[in-house]
Amino acid sequence: MIEDLKSLFEQIVQHIEEDDPQGAARLLAEVTPADAADVLRSFNHEQKVAVLRHLSADTAASILSELDERSLPDLLDLLEDKEIVDMLDELDSDDAADVVAQMEDDQAERVVDLLDQVDHQDALELSELLRYPEDSAGGVMAKEFLSVRRDQTIGSVVAALRKMDEEDLVSHHFAFVVDEQDRLVGQIPLLKLLLADPLARAEEVMTPDPLAVEVMMDQEEVAQLFRKQDLLSLAVVDANHRLIGRITVDDVIDVMTDEAAEDMARFAGSSEEEIGETSVKLISRARLPWLLLGLGGEMISALVISGYQENLRERVILAFFIPLVMATGGNSGVQTSANLIRALAMGRFDRFRARRHILREIGVGILNGFLLGSLVAIILVLTHQDPKVGMVIGLSLACVVLVATTVGTIVPLILHALKIDPALATGPFITTSNDVLGLLVYLGLAHKFLGFI
């Protein structure tokens, strides 16, 4: 797979370098839109546009909707409004809305107006979808769904289905059943519909009161529902339980992929804005805030150490183990928080068991601190002339591991309770605060025990 892509990539590079976008387009039309987007990603926007113009509107549209959102605004800026509208017309409403959401406001307005002249219904749906927050159920849902009135006969529904495009029909898993006020009252798997008695009414065949989500529900919660209940498709309703859209599992997979990448980026103290970014300046800008935060924290570390400078001058061996104590504390804190953050993000963490979880982590902190502290103490007592130094360093290490484990458990839980994404603040925050706390514990204990000798 990768090897094929590699040779495809090389051929495309050649076509682009020979200024032959048509040749490149011919090759790209043969792979999946996701692969085509992967390959196109490394060219500049002018080159991308040149290739897209040599593809059919629907192929170009599918590739467009697979490109990184961050790079879309500049790319869309290079296309004519008319070209964009032709592409949007080929996309499902949710994908079209994702593309338009990336445009500058005035371009978005022009494009929706232009679409309105081509396809009034599409433009209406698009405008509706653009009103919902991107990370809500409304931001993920599509307006393409099959709805059936409760008193319709199965026969009349099937007759209508037979007129639909087959490819299109297969992408629908359910017909949703609504009452006179368009309120969702049931759903029927399409297969069941085709096998049912043509004379029966929809309400006789349907599964009543199907699971549905409210349009403002957070997309992570939606994804958890899909995961827990093995869903393929889910109705979206407004505050009055009127059916207004549906979400399919492939969109949910995209949500899950993005959320996992975001968690990882945030945890590492970068920004999700970096994902897929290719400009050195923008990557640098995404990372700098966290580095500066860390730098500020470590300035405090410097102050802490300067407070103990006399001790350090006298016993320079204490300085040797600053990195060891800090790094071991940092590693313990990160280990503790990583699984917790993932569990919180997946809705797998049970708030009602927080106390138990904290106690368990403190137990792990005591155990690991004891083991690592003893190890270091033994090594130093055997190799250094003053056994007290080794014992103090070992004891400090044990305390630092315990403190770091506790901080790594409690901080994400507090952030989660405050509705702040724990991944966002945890990585560098925990590392830095553990450094400062660790140094205070280490140098404080050393001062207390070695100072009295």
Next chain:
Amino acid sequence: MIEDLKSLFEQIVQHIEEDDPQGAARLLAEVTPADAADVLRSFNHEQKVAVLRHLSADTAASILSELDERSLPDLLDLLEDKEIVDMLDELDSDDAADVVAQMEDDQAERVVDLLDQVDHQDALELSELLRYPEDSAGGVMAKEFLSVRRDQTIGSVVAALRKMDEEDLVSHHFAFVVDEQDRLVGQIPLLKLLLADPLARAEEVMTPDPLAVEVMMDQEEVAQLFRKQDLLSLAVVDANHRLIGRITVDDVIDVMTDEAAEDMARFAGSSEEEIGETSVKLISRARLPWLLLGLGGEMISALVISGYQENLRERVILAFFIPLVMATGGNSGVQTSANLIRALAMGRFDRFRARRHILREIGVGILNGFLLGSLVAIILVLTHQDPKVGMVIGLSLACVVLVATTVGTIVPLILHALKIDPALATGPFITTSNDVLGLLVYLGLAHKFLGFI
């Protein structure tokens, strides 16, 4: 949702404490198996078994297949073989195989033998599935699929489908078409099948040569196919292209969830074995190897510092900034590797662009190093009597950021090329090696420039 679960949890606790597993079971039967498993997780194995015994075999089975794999062996040990077989009989073959894979060898053998007496076909399929590695397509696939001979008429296929259980039928998206040697030659969406001319033969209606995966393909690659191509279901074939199973999107979502949690755990220098683990001893054991690795690395740091102890005694201010230099280098390295690791795991990283990526990261390292180094140099020159000290520390910081960024890019790429999971070795490895390299650069530069004064 969570609030409901909380009150459910409290009620269940009460039932369990009053030694009334039947009451607990009655409540659990009303929620989804995933939620029931979430709630049950916090009780001990005896309590779990008591509750499971009061549930119907199929409800108990679905809850069992949602429980963490790590806790299954001990739990299964408490159940009678006969009880397990009753549950397995209710599960799809892939879920049953996942459960049996967690048993001790002798229990697994007994259970399969017992199942063989109840349902010979199920036992055969189970034994087959158990032969494939857990993380291969074969380890994820189910044996429940619809296969149709190429010369069968649509009418006869539909007649057979009508006899199937409706719930069961809806979970199949395709009928797979095979030739006389059971080799996969096509697939037909079930909806299309129901709408097609009953007199046509399967091969006339089918999509020929559908996408299929070989049974030994890695599950991550399978997940990427689903994601890129928006699949619902995929045929699995053996080396001779014979149809032997199918994978559905809900299994792929579980794979993606597990892989993301694994990546996060490994990146943080813990073990995926920790996920869902509740014993302090086992969590400690999962984390200790990485802490020890870090400890070993930091012993080298201590040696590095001891090599410069005269400089430190003379200019104790250098010791103040050891944490700052180390932490900033560490943060830079982690930022760099996090997105890369996620991109590699998702198959989003294009190997053919590795050179470009490395150059870009070096650019970010130079830019951020320059900015942070200048900032620190300016602060120190303004606040410390000897401006040379500030300039040396700033210069060192810039170099350390560049080195850390480069290491954070190159190490994951090398590991990936060597087919080692980069997440596994990256977190603590990069942090520790950056600490040692950073100290060498920092103290080396300080020695060189301040020593000559």
